[in-house]
Amino acid sequence: MDSVGVSDVLVDIRDIGKCHRYYNRPQDRLLETLTRHRRQYHKEFWAIQGVSMQISRGEAVAIIGRNGAGKSTLLQIITGTMTPTSGTVTVRGKIAALLQLGSGFNPDFTGRENVFLNGAILGFSKQEIEARFAEIAAFAEIGDFIEQPVKNYSSGMTMRLAFAVSACLEPEMLIVDEALAVGDALFQRKCYARIEQYIERGGTLLFVSHSLETVRRICTRAYYLKEGMVRLAGRPPEVIAAYEHDLDISNRLLSTGDQAAAKPDVERFNDYGNRKATVVETWIETLGGERVESVSPPDPFRWCYTVDFNADVDRIVFGMRMVNVEGQVIYATNSLILDKSTFKVTAGARRTACFSIPTGALPPGDYFFSAGVSERVEGDDHFLHRRTDVGFLRVYANVAPTYYGMVNLRAELSIE
Structure with a gap:
């Protein structure tokens, strides 16, 4: 990625790490402070360590990995809700993140008020939000609830409105972290179609998902996080193959306890x-x-x-x-x-x-x-x-095609 101009790089992460401290007892934190850290009462856990990546304008990048691999920690650092212990993070442009349902929503505000609140947080002016409000409300499909406090919403309604705000305002970069899992099938398809349109129009996507088929379909690059570090980065098919390989090895080890079985003779994905x-x-x-x-x-x-x-x-x-x-x-x-x-x-x-x-x-x-x-x-x-x-x-096609798409359903046509 050396040929990519600096202005085209929206996220530049250099060797970041995040260390959490754990104390066995609540008073140990105070004791460590009183001793001016001459004695250590805590244990350290590095959620991520030595992670570097660049995400350029127009890319669709996926992050995959098992639960606990450090994906959410990385996203929180990118969005600025968590500070790294080491390394540097540079983020440019307007970035919208769907990390947790309703994150950034004030439960006492109405849906309309939260649309303007979230839009302002993303860096959009009141005039820009007003110009897109009708589109946001129509996409969310929550009807008159747009005028009700968000605390009265179901989780599905909250997700609909959160996605509508993030997608319809079309930020320079959209971050999606499994947020669509709670929606019904029709709305999920609507969201994925919107993401595809966003990518086609040159938007930048950072996508975290356990749906490997979706990663294969919409992403151009992928990172595989394992135990807080980048296990592999590259084209989605190769990265997914590495992830599936490790999943199979880990599942076999967990079920049998056989260390030898966890080490295949041929270490190829x-x-x-x-x-x-x-x-x-x-x-x-x-x-x-x-x-x-x-x-x-x-x-x-x-x-x-x-x-x-x-x-x-x-x-x-x-x-x-x-x-x-x-x-x-x-x-x-x-x-x-x-x-x-x-x-x-x-x-x-x-x-x-x-x-x-x-x-x-x-x-x-x-x-x-x-x-x-x-x-x-x-x-x-x-x-x-x-x-x-x-x-x-x-x-091969031995006759002129009579359809488009992945499968031939052999449709029959009747016009009356």
Whole structure:
């Protein structure tokens, strides 16, 4: 990002850290003050440490990570509600943040009054807010409640108004932290559509979410926070792959306590597992058995892979995933979903799984396939071996397209 001009960088974070002090007893804080800190009564916890990032104008940047990874602390530092212990933060322009429902709202003020209050906090003039007020009220869809005190609102109404203020005033940067989770499906879709329009018009987005598919779809860069530090930064598909890899390792460690199982033989994000099994070969074939890398609708195909088992395993599940170039999941399934059963194997066994897939619903394009074999333990799947994006298929259009979009629903038209 060295080529980016200073004026284009809205957030510039350099090696920031945030340390919290914890005291076992309330009086320990006083004792430490009285001794003029010659004796330490507290314990330190670094919520984030050594974090650096830049967010430039027009970017859509995601921050992902498990609960407790430091995401909320980082956002509070960016928005100025928390001061870092170390490092520097430079923020330019008008930034609107949806961090907590109703944060910045005065519960005794009406919705209308809070619109002007929040707009002023964001740096907008009264005239600018008045010009957008009708749009804000219409987007929030809370009707006459706009004239009632916010303390009488439901959580959903509060979220609607908070998002409407932040989105409709169109600040230079919008920060969204899972705030849309409480809305109903229709309003969530309305919010995401507004975010997409905001990005298309050149707005800057900082998006914190556990919805990895949304991150893949709308973000251009991503940061993965782990234990308060940046584990990986880059394109969303690679960063998400690292996060999913660590999630699988952590879940297996928590459920089994097996430290060895938490360390795969191959430390690559697209190739991991405890190696009780090995995916040794993958391929795509026609129903006649011919191996191919391209098909034309309506010809179906099969995604196949062979697995060698290195240990006795009682409840095996074979799975697959198909994504497009942007990383959006087009289709994913497994043997447990399809036939409601698992498989038992012994060490030395070899099995081949083939998923037959029709092409009639697929638009032309390039697709990537993942293969995985897991063990079902107390309702959770633990990967024995998983290989992501190891298969490639190009779907050609053999006739002029009759639709747009991700799938062909084969609509029929009647005009009367």
